[in-house]
Amino acid sequence: MNAIEIKNLNKKLGDFELSIDNLEIKKGFISGFIGPNGSGKTTTIKLIMNMLFKDSGSINIFGKEYKIDDINIKELIGYVSDAPGYVHEVKLKDIKKGISVFYKNWDEKLYKKYLQKFKLNENKIYKELSKGQQKKFELIMALSHHPKLIIMDEPTANLDPLVRNEFLEILQEHIEKEEATVFYSTHITSDLDKVCDYLVFIYDGKIILKGDKESILENHSIIRGNKSLLDNETKKALISYNENSFGFDGLTNNVKNSHEIFGEEVVYDKPNLEDLLMYYTRG
Numbered sequence: 001m002n003a004i005e006i007k008n009l010n011k012k013l014g015d016f017e018l019s020i021d022n023l024e025i026k027k028g029f030i031s032g033f034i035g036p037n038g039s040g041k042t043t044t045i046k047l048i049m050n051m052l053f054k055d056s057g058s059i060n061i062f063g064k065e066y067k068i069d070d071i072n073i074k075e076l077i078g079y080v081s082d083a084p085g086y087v088h089e090v091k092l093k094d095i096k097k098g099i100s101v102f103y104k105n106w107d108e109k110l111y112k113k114y115l116q117k118f119k120l121n122e123n124k125i126y127k128e129l130s131k132g133q134q135k136k137f138e139l140i141m142a143l144s145h146h147p148k149l150i151i152m153d154e155p156t157a158n159l160d161p162l163v164r165n166e167f168l169e170i171l172q173e174h175i176e177k178e179e180a181t182v183f184y185s186t187h188i189t190s191d192l193d194k195v196c197d198y199l200v201f202i203y204d205g206k207i208i209l210k211g212d213k214e215s216i217l218e219n220h221s222i223i224r225g226n227k228s229l230l231d232n233e234t235k236k237a238l239i240s241y242n243e244n245s246f247g248f249d250g251l252t253n254n255v256k257n258s259h260e261i262f263g264e265e266v267v268y269d270k271p272n273l274e275d276l277l278m279y280y281t282r283g
């Protein structure tokens with residue numbers, strides 16, 4: 001069974017349209033959700049969280065559907081939003097008191113352990129925490145009820161590299177222990193290089209690429225060569241390309257075909273996720 005299954009999902013917001021024909025998030029893995037600003041990541045996540053109502057289509061969480069199984073679904077999910085998550089003027093321990101009662105599986109021991117690990121004092125007022133500490137607290141709240149699915153929207157934005165690593169470590173530790181699934185959006189592709197197994201790439205409201213990270217990277221190649229090799233036919237082999245006075249560079253998603261077209265006259269480089277994001281979105 002998949003952790004998340006989306007079919008024929010449609011949502012219009014002003015002149016933006018999100019349209020996802022089919023998306024399956026595999027249970028037990030980390031799936032990274034990437035795409036440029038305004039491509040529909042937050043909208044998709046809010047739809048998955050039922051914080052926004054869909055126009056049409058279906059969203060299943062571990063085979064369950066909102067409306068029928070709302071409470072059961074929410075018990076299964078740990079959510080970290082892109083915005084500050086809690087009322088600003090309240091102490092951490094009071095936030096915890098108010099929220100923990102909604103979860104059957106709330107684990108006070110685990111909560112205390114994470115507080116210690118992240119060196120957070122629960123007598124502090126939420127607003128007095130730094131942005132990184134606020135995110136850590138939100139992660140603790142999201143993990144302390146043993147969620148089977150962790151959904152996060154840009155959780156590591158604004159975190160320094162050290163805190164980001166701690167954040168990812170605690171997440172990985174949790175996944176290993178709980179066999180949980182993670183689906184999270186980010187602009188920080190180096191985080192995904194480190195931890196993600198699967199990748200979902202959204203652009204202008206549509207999923208343009210999805211699959212396991214290693215295969216996606218293997219199926220793509222950056223080609224660099226002399227400008228004279230670019231013509232209307234050879235350009236068709238490239239997702240996008242860039243020309244300068246020395247030559248060109250472009251991305252292909254058909255490495256074999258590109259070898260047939262360009263032969264040994266060009267250099268083939270392995271792309272990273274940053275490269276994919278750039279070539280796919282620069283038109």
Ligand SMILES: Nc1ncnc2c1ncn2[C@@H]1O[C@H](COP(=O)(O)OP(=O)(O)OP(=O)(O)O)[C@@H](O)[C@H]1O
Pocket residue numbers: 013014015016035036037038039040041042043044
């Ligand atoms: N309430 C709304 N009314 C009208 N348009 C909206 C609304 N909410 C979002 N949008 C539009 O939907 C599009 C997708 O926004 P969304 O926040 O999902 O993108 P995103 O991929 O999360 O972007 P970012 O990386 O900048 O956070 C944008 O063009 C945005 O302006």
